[in-house]
Amino acid sequence: MTGHPTYVPRSAAAKWLERRLPxxxxxxSSFVVFPNPRNLNYxxxxxxxxxxxxxxxxxxxxxxxxxxxxxxxxxxASVEHIMRDVNYGxxxxxxxxxxxxxxxxxxxxxxxxxxxxxxxxxxxxxxxLLGVVIYVLxxxxxxxxxxxxxxxxxxxxxxxxxxxxxxxxxVGDTITTWLWGGYAVDNATLNRFFSLHYLLPFMIAGVVVxxxxxxxxxxxxxxxxxxxxxxxxxLPFHPYFTIKDGFALVCFLVFYAWFVFxxxxxxxxxxxxxxxxxxxxxxxxxxxxxxxPFYAILRSIPSKLGGTxxxxxxxxxxxxVPWLDTSRVKxxxxxxxxxxxxxxxxxxxxxxxxxxxxxxxGIYVITARLLTFYYFLHFLVILPVLGLVExxxxxxxxxxxxxxxxxPHPLSVDAHP
Amino acid sequence: xxxxxxxGRVALIMLVGLAAxxxxxxRSAFAESADSDSLHDTPKPPRQEWSFYGPLGKFDQAQLKxxxxxxxxVCANCHSLKLVAFRDLAARGGPGFTEAQAKAIAAEYTxxxxxxxxxxxxxxxxxxxxxxxxxFPNEQAARAALTAIPPDLSVIAKARSYERGFPLFLVDPIIxxxxxxxxxxxxxxxxxxxxxxxxxxxxxxxxxxAMAKPLSDGMVEYSDGSPQTMHQYARDVSAFLMxxxxxxxxxxxxxxxxxxxxxxxxxxxxxxxxxxxxKKVHAGH
Numbered sequence: 001m002t003g004h005p006t007y008v009p010r011s012a013a014a015k016w017l018e019r020r021l022p023x024x025x026x027x028x029s030s031f032v033v034f035p036n037p038r039n040l041n042y043x044x045x046x047x048x049x050x051x052x053x054x055x056x057x058x059x060x061x062x063x064x065x066x067x068x069x070x071x072x073x074x075x076x077a078s079v080e081h082i083m084r085d086v087n088y089g090x091x092x093x094x095x096x097x098x099x100x101x102x103x104x105x106x107x108x109x110x111x112x113x114x115x116x117x118x119x120x121x122x123x124x125x126x127x128x129l130l131g132v133v134i135y136v137l138x139x140x141x142x143x144x145x146x147x148x149x150x151x152x153x154x155x156x157x158x159x160x161x162x163x164x165x166x167x168x169x170x171v172g173d174t175i176t177t178w179l180w181g182g183y184a185v186d187n188a189t190l191n192r193f194f195s196l197h198y199l200l201p202f203m204i205a206g207v208v209v210x211x212x213x214x215x216x217x218x219x220x221x222x223x224x225x226x227x228x229x230x231x232x233x234x235l236p237f238h239p240y241f242t243i244k245d246g247f248a249l250v251c252f253l254v255f256y257a258w259f260v261f262x263x264x265x266x267x268x269x270x271x272x273x274x275x276x277x278x279x280x281x282x283x284x285x286x287x288x289x290x291x292x293p294f295y296a297i298l299r300s301i302p303s304k305l306g307g308t309x310x311x312x313x314x315x316x317x318x319x320x321v322p323w324l325d326t327s328r329v330k331x332x333x334x335x336x337x338x339x340x341x342x343x344x345x346x347x348x349x350x351x352x353x354x355x356x357x358x359x360x361x362g363i364y365v366i367t368a369r370l371l372t373f374y375y376f377l378h379f380l381v382i383l384p385v386l387g388l389v390e391x392x393x394x395x396x397x398x399x400x401x402x403x404x405x406x407x408p409h410p411l412s413v414d415a416h417p
Numbered sequence: 418x419x420x421x422x423x424x425g426r427v428a429l430i431m432l433v434g435l436a437a438x439x440x441x442x443x444r445s446a447f448a449e450s451a452d453s454d455s456l457h458d459t460p461k462p463p464r465q466e467w468s469f470y471g472p473l474g475k476f477d478q479a480q481l482k483x484x485x486x487x488x489x490x491v492c493a494n495c496h497s498l499k500l501v502a503f504r505d506l507a508a509r510g511g512p513g514f515t516e517a518q519a520k521a522i523a524a525e526y527t528x529x530x531x532x533x534x535x536x537x538x539x540x541x542x543x544x545x546x547x548x549x550x551x552x553f554p555n556e557q558a559a560r561a562a563l564t565a566i567p568p569d570l571s572v573i574a575k576a577r578s579y580e581r582g583f584p585l586f587l588v589d590p591i592i593x594x595x596x597x598x599x600x601x602x603x604x605x606x607x608x609x610x611x612x613x614x615x616x617x618x619x620x621x622x623x624x625x626x627a628m629a630k631p632l633s634d635g636m637v638e639y640s641d642g643s644p645q646t647m648h649q650y651a652r653d654v655s656a657f658l659m660x661x662x663x664x665x666x667x668x669x670x671x672x673x674x675x676x677x678x679x680x681x682x683x684x685x686x687x688x689x690x691x692x693x694x695x696k697k698v699h700a701g702h
Contacts, residue, residue, distance in 0.1 A: 080500050090665040240694060243694050250680055254684060257676050263590045266589060266590050270575060271576070
C-alpha cells in the first residue's frame with residue numbers, strides 16, 4: 001500500500017506520546033488514511049458491524065454478570081431478577097440474548113460474502129484462517145452462554161452437545177465426565193461454562209486484532225476481486241468508509257432494536273423459560289437457530305461417532321476453502337457458473353437449518369441426508385473441479401475501470417455529466 | 418459499474434434457489450400436515466386480540482385486576498406465582514393498584530417468617546416486599562396432594578408456545594406477533610369442550626390434561642360489571658399471566674418506539690452525509 005501520508009502529531013501531548021509509543025500513528029495509518037478499494041459494496045460493512053457487536057456483547061455481558069448467579073439452584077431465578085428488579089435489566093438481558101443472534105447474522109453474511117467474492121484466496125489465506133478461528137470460538141462462546149440461564153433448553157442442549165464427546169472411542173466417557181465435572185450436567189458444569197463464557201470473548205477480541213492485522217497487510221478484497229494497482233483504485237478509510245460503515249451500522253441497529261424491543265423472545269425457545277429439570281426431557285431438544293444446519297448434519301449420519309465427526313468436519317472444512325477452490329479468479333462476478341453453485345450452497349445451508357429445526361422423522365431425515373451430502377460435495381468436488389473447468393469472464397484491468405468503466409455510476413444521479 | 422446487470426443475474430439465481438427451497442419446504446410442510454393428521458390432531462390455538470399487542474401495546478389495567486382476582490380465587494389453590502411480589506402490583510406498567518391497595522392485598526396473606534430472637538419461626542401478615550406465597554410448602558407436598566406438580570405460573574406465558582409452521586414463522590417477527598404463549602393459555606383454559614370429561618382438552622396433544630377444568634361461568638365475582646363467564650375469566654387470567662411473565666413490557670415497547678425513531682432519523686442523516694462525501698468520487702474525480 002503506497003502513497004498514504006504518515007502521521008504528524010500536532011499537539012505537544014501527542015508529540016510526547018508518539019516519541020515513546022507510536023500508537024496514534026498506528027491508529028492513524030490503520031483507520032484514517034488506510035487505503036481501501038474504492039469499489040467496496042455494502043456487504044463489506046459487516047466486518048465493522050461485527051466489531052461493534054463483539055463490543056456490545058462484552059459490555060452487556062459484563063453488566064449481566066454483576067447481577068447473575070452461576071449456581072444451579074439460583075441461576076434461573078437470578079435471570080428473572082435481572083428481568084424484573086434490576087434497573088433496565090430487561091434491556092441489558094434482551095440486548096445480550098438477541099445480540100448473540102445478531103452477531104451470528106452478521107457473521108454468516110460476512111462469511112458468505114467472503115465465499116462469494118473469493119476473499120480467502122492468495123494473499124489472504126491467513127486472514128481467512130483467523131476468521132475461521134473467530135467463528136469456532138464464537139460458536140463455543142454462544143453455546144456456553146446459552147447454558148447460563150439454566151432453563152430446560154440450556155440444560156438439555158448442554159447434555160446433548162457434551163454427550164457427543166462420549167462418541168470418541170476408548171476415552172469418550174472419561175472426557176465427558178471431565179467436561180461435566182461429575183456424572184451429569186450439574187452445578188459444576190454450570191460453573192465452568194460460566195467461567196469459560198466470560199473468558200472466550202476476550203480471546204475472540206484478541207484474534208480479531210490478528211484478523212485486522214492480517215487484513216491490513218494485503219488490504220481488503222473487493223467486488224472485482226483484483227488488487228489495487230494505483231492510488232486511483234483506493235480511497236482513504238476516513239471519511240469514505242467510516243461514514244459508509246457508520247451508516248450501515250445504524251441500519252443494522254434498527255434491525256437489532258426491532259428484535260430487542262418488539263420480538264425479544266422470537267429467536268429463543270419457550271422451553272428455556274422453564275427451569276432446568278434433569279428428570280424431565282423436553283419433547284424436542286432444539287439448539288439455537290445458528291447451529292441448526294450443523295445439528296441437521298449431526299443427526300443425518302446414523303451413528304453417534306459418524307454424526308459427531310461429520311458435524312465437526314462441516315465446521316472445519318471451511319478452513320480448507322483457500323486450497324479447495326482452484327480458480328484463479330476471485331470474484332463470483334466473473335465466475336458465471338460458480339455464482340450459481342454459490343447460491344445453491346446458500347440454499348443448501350438454509351434448508352439444512354430448516355431440517356435441523358424439525359423432528360428427525362420421515363421426509364426430514366432423507367432431505368437432511370441429501371443436503372448433508374451436497375454440503376460436502378460443494379467443498380470437496382464442486383469447488384476444486386469448477387476452478388479447473390469453468391471459463392471465467394474477462395476481469396477488468398483495474399478497480400477504477402471496474403467502477404467508472406464505460407457507463408456513469410447509477411448512484412451518481414445528481415452528479416454533473 | 419456492473420451492478421445493474423449483476424443484480425439481474427443475482428436475482429435470477431436467487432429465484433432458482435428459492436424455487437429449490439420452496440419445493441423442499443412444500444414437501445416437508447406436506448409431510449408435517451400428514452404427521453399431525455395421523456399422530457396428534459391438536460389444533461393450533463387461534464390468535465386472540467390483546468391490548469398489549471403491537472408497537473404501542475399496553476396492558477389493560479382493569480383486565481389485569483380481574484385476572485389477579487381469577488388467579489387468587491382459582492389458580493392459586495394449586496399454582497404458585499413465586500417470582501411476583503406484592504410491590505409489583507403497584508409498579509408502573511402493572512395492574513395500577515395504589516401502594517395502599519397493594520399493601521392491603523399483601524396483608525390478606527399470611528407469611529411465614531423467622532427465625533425470631535427466640536429462634537422460632539412465626540407467621541405475620543404479608544408486606545409489599547413479600548412474594549405471593551406458594552400453595553404447597555414443597556414439591557413433595559404438591560405431588561402427594563395432586564399426583565402431579567402444578568407448574569409455577571410466574572413466567573408461564575413465555576414458557577408455553579406453539580409452532581406456527583412455514584411460512585407464518587417468517588411473518589411473525591415482521592408483524593410483531595409474540596403472543597404465542599398467552600394465546601395458548603387462553604386456548605387451553607377454554608379447550609375443555611367435553612362436558613362429561615373434565616380432563617379432556619382440545620389443545621393438549623392426546624387431549625389428556627392432569628388439570629381438571631378449572632374455570633366455569635360465575636365462579637369469580639367481578640366488581641367492574643364485566644361478564645362473569647368462563648371465556649372472560651380465561652381471557653383475563655391469561656392477560657394477567659402475560660403481565661406476570663413480562664412486567665416491563667410497557668417500558669420496553671415505549672422505549673423501543675423512541676429508540677427506533679431515533680435510529681431511523683440518525684440513519685437518514687448519515688446517509689445524506691455519506692452521499693455528500695462520496696459525490697465527488699462517484700463523478701469520477
